[in-house]
Amino acid sequence: MNHAYLEIMESYRNQQEQNKAARKQRKLVLYEKIPRIAQIDLKMSQISSEISKSLLKTPHKTDLLLSQLKRELDALKSEKSVLLTDHNIPANYLDLHYKCAKCKDSGFLEDNTRCSCFNQKLISKAYEMSGIEQQLEKQNFDHFNLNVFSSQILPKEKVTQRENMMQVLSESEAFVSSFPRSGNLLFYGSSGLGKTYMCNCIAKSLLDKGHSVIYQTPFSIINILEKKTFSDKNNPFVQMAYEQLFEVDLLIIDDMGTESANSFTISEFYNIINSRILKEKSTIISTNIKLSEIASFYNDRIDSRLKGHYKIIRFFGPDIRWER
Numbered sequence: 526m527n528h529a530y531l532e533i534m535e536s537y538r539n540q541q542e543q544n545k546a547a548r549k550q551r552k553l554v555l556y557e558k559i560p561r562i563a564q565i566d567l568k569m570s571q572i573s574s575e576i577s578k579s580l581l582k583t584p585h586k587t588d589l590l591l592s593q594l595k596r597e598l599d600a601l602k603s604e605k606s607v608l609l610t611d612h613n614i615p616a617n618y619l620d621l622h623y624k625c626a627k628c629k630d631s632g633f634l635e636d637n638t639r640c641s642c643f644n645q646k647l648i649s650k651a652y653e654m655s656g657i658e659q660q661l662e663k664q665n666f667d668h669f670n671l672n673v674f675s676s677q678i679l680p681k682e683k684v685t686q687r688e689n690m691m692q693v694l695s696e697s698e699a700f701v702s703s704f705p706r707s708g709n710l711l712f713y714g715s716s717g718l719g720k721t722y723m724c725n726c727i728a729k730s731l732l733d734k735g736h737s738v739i740y741q742t743p744f745s746i747i748n749i750l751e752k753k754t755f756s757d758k759n760n761p762f763v764q765m766a767y768e769q770l771f772e773v774d775l776l777i778i779d780d781m782g783t784e785s786a787n788s789f790t791i792s793e794f795y796n797i798i799n800s801r802i803l804k805e806k807s808t809i810i811s812t813n814i815k816l817s818e819i820a821s822f823y824n825d826r827i828d829s830r831l832k833g834h835y836k837i838i839r840f841f842g843p844d845i846r847w848e849r
Contacts, residue, residue: 666730675687701730709807718845736774816832
């Protein structure tokens with residue numbers, strides 16, 4: 526992960542250089558189109574230099590000189606503004622243009638904390654390193670095919686698997702549309718019914734919209750928790766991975782219930798789930814566990830949070846992985 530961090534810092538440096546080069550090119554184009562602006566900029570630069578020199582040579586006349594030079598600068602700025610307006614050129618045309626205005630493409634805010642764009646780059650690197658990025662290119666709403674689901678009504682069911690998945694698809698697209706005020710989703714049902722695929726569809730759509738998304742299995746989360754608590758608690762990257770479980774826009778926990786639950790993991794999972802509810806941060810959980818078994822696998826508190834604060838969506842039917 527340290528290598529990824531250095532790569533991101535280098536990308537910010539490159540972006541800053543690109544910003545400067547782009548401004549320089551815009552300036553050359555502008556000067557060629559309106560030569561008078563080049564003269565104005567040169568004169569304004571000379572005045573700024575004169576102010577510094579005058580303050581050193583004649584400090585007793587500081588107020589008078591500053592007043593005179595300020596009038597000259599204001600007149601030049603006014604003329605420049607009129608020229609830009611007359612040629613339908615934005616006032617900020619010669620400013621540095623940033624991809625992220627919050628951190629000005631530095632990766633850090635004024636208080637020296639990481640910008641959200643830096644965190645998303647780290648998340649994207651993690652996706653890239655885990656190979657899930659390629660998975661999202663295949664598993665998304667554009668590739669979702671309802672025809673792979675059965676059109677036969679199964680015993681004890683009122684609708685077909687395909688009709689059920691049409692409803693699941695509608696709920697998932699609504700979740701994306703209303704994000705970040707989407708609440709939480711709990712996908713449950715047997716293996717091979719499309720729960721992971723639908724998680725990936727939602728993740729891809731929100732990533733494309735610029736939201737931060739972390740997709741983790743319970744095993745990956747437990748690995749982070751154990752490192753943060755026991756084996757590698759002074760590692761800043763482990764600390765960051767832990768913090769993002771609470772702060773990321775959308776946390777997806779896929780296949781919850783496949784891990785070996787113990788008092789430590791149950792307590793930590795409750796902390797993550799409950800904290801995100803209190804912060805109104807959306808979470809999607811998929812599980813093969815029956816709703817009636819959640820309390821016995823985890824505890825009553827997790828069972829209460831999931832059933833009280835998550836929209837519960839059931840997947841049923843034959844295993845579609847055998848049909849593909």
